[in-house]
Amino acid sequence: MLKISIIGCGAIGTEIAKATDKKIIPVELVSVYDIIPEKAYDLISLLKNSSPIVAENLIQSVKLCDIVVECASQTAVKEIAEVAFPLKKDIFVLSIGALVTYSWILRSAEKFGCRVYFPSGAVAGLDGLKAATFGKIKDVILTTRKPARTLLGKDIKKEKVVFEGTAKEAVQKFPVNINVAATISLVGIGPKKTKVKIVADPKIKKNIHEIEITGDFGKIKTRAENVPSLLNPKTSYLATLSAISELKYVVENIKKKGK
Ligand SMILES: NC(=O)c1ccc[n+]([C@@H]2O[C@H](COP(=O)([O-])OP(=O)(O)OC[C@H]3O[C@@H](n4cnc5c(N)ncnc54)[C@H](O)[C@@H]3O)[C@@H](O)[C@H]2O)c1
Incomplete structure (x- = not known):
């Protein structure tokens, strides 16, 4: 074994x-x-x-x-x-x-x-992304929404975009929160081309990851609404x-x- x-x-x-x-x-x-x-x-x-x-x-x-x-x-x-x-x-x-x-x-x-x-x-759609790499991909955009308290350690009144940039930058600035950006980059078009937006949202309790892929195949949109793990709220179950x-x-x- x-x-x-x-x-x-x-x-x-x-x-x-x-x-x-x-x-x-x-x-x-x-x-x-x-x-x-x-x-x-x-x-x-x-x-x-x-x-x-x-x-x-x-x-x-x-x-x-x-x-x-x-x-x-x-x-x-x-x-x-x-x-x-x-x-x-x-x-x-x-x-x-x-x-x-x-x-x-x-x-x-x-x-x-x-x-x-x-x-x-904690995402869906990597099979489609992988397939799409065999054609031409125009854009891969990840939008991650997390409860404001998880992301910022405090409550806020309105949602706030805390990061917008490439997956490469996102991984360096949010090493604990943004493994998803790295995963999508490695499966898809790489960390310098994959775009990432991270939003602190005071109204949600779940970690939400939306992926939008456009290319010569058409368009894929996926959304995963993740319940946080009981042992670590930063980790999705x-x-x-x-x-x-x-x-x-x-x-x-x-x-x-x-x-
Ligand atoms: N791939 C994904 O989609 C995904 C999703 C969630 C979390 N993660 C990552 O997985 C890892 C584990 O997540 P978790 O929720 O179990 O975290 P956790 O904080 O609950 O547990 C991490 C454990 O690792 C230990 N640790 C830290 N650095 C260490 C080191 N250098 N050597 C040995 N032990 C060390 C800590 O003491 C802790 O007990 C984290 O890096 C997290 O960012 C990845």
């Missing part, structure tokens, strides 16, 4: 670990690591059928597994890539903004013959579910290929 380690034991890492424990994802969870050790111990206390170790550091966690599952931060992705690729380990990334911020990561994976997997996150779904797909396919 394939072995995974989870780096980052917060909202998403915990749900992925529970999905491995229930055998929804058919892998062996061998280790967990968090810069706050209590988070790692809290996570393993929730598991009933598996007993991963709490790694002392990131390097130990990477060495123990076949696929490193990152659910921590952009910095963690960078640190993992530096250790994992020379050891020929594939990585599964949640903090997708890192793949835009540190563009060397994808080049390094290729150089070492490793794979970088990532889930669709659908992002967690998409991580579970994609990781399950990845490991089942690796198994079919007999690796």
Whole structure:
């Protein structure tokens, strides 16, 4: 059975670990690591059928597994890539903004013959976007609306556009909130051409992502109204579910290929 380690034991890492424990994802969870050790111990206390170790550091966690599952931060992705690729380990990334911020990561994976997997996150329509790249795309525009308190840490009376620019700039200015911009860029026309608008909205309780794609194929518009995760209001619950779904797909396919 394939072995995974989870780096980052917060909202998403915990749900992925529970999905491995229930055998929804058919892998062996061998280790967990968090810069706050209590988070790692809290996570393993929730598991009933598996007993991963709490790694002392990131390097130990990477060495123990076949696929490193990152659910921590952009910095963690960078640190993992530096250790994992020379050891020929594939990585599964949640903090997708890192793949835009540190563009060397994808080049390094290729150089070492490793794979970088990532889930669709809290949006719909990436299948259509991917297909459209085989024709001519005129525009990809992401409009993200989040509750004002989540985005600004305070209440406001009227909605406020807090950012308008390219996905590349959005990822740098909102590293925690805007993984979706990075995902769309990587699947579509790249971070410098993808346009992003971020709106703080005092009237909503959900994280809303609208994608508009125009090209020689016509037009696609999608809208996902996301319930925030119970453990982390900045994370949409659908992002967690998409991580579970994609990781399950990845490991089942690796198994079919007999690796
Ligand atoms: N791809 C997507 O669509 C999407 C959606 C939501 C969140 N995310 C990203 O996924 C990551 C996890 O999200 P979450 O909601 O579980 O966050 P969270 O804050 O609930 O948990 C993150 C955990 O990682 C730990 N951590 C931070 N830096 C670390 C490091 N360098 N090494 C080890 N542990 C570290 C923290 O202590 C924390 O326990 C975040 O970067 C978030 O931005 C991606």
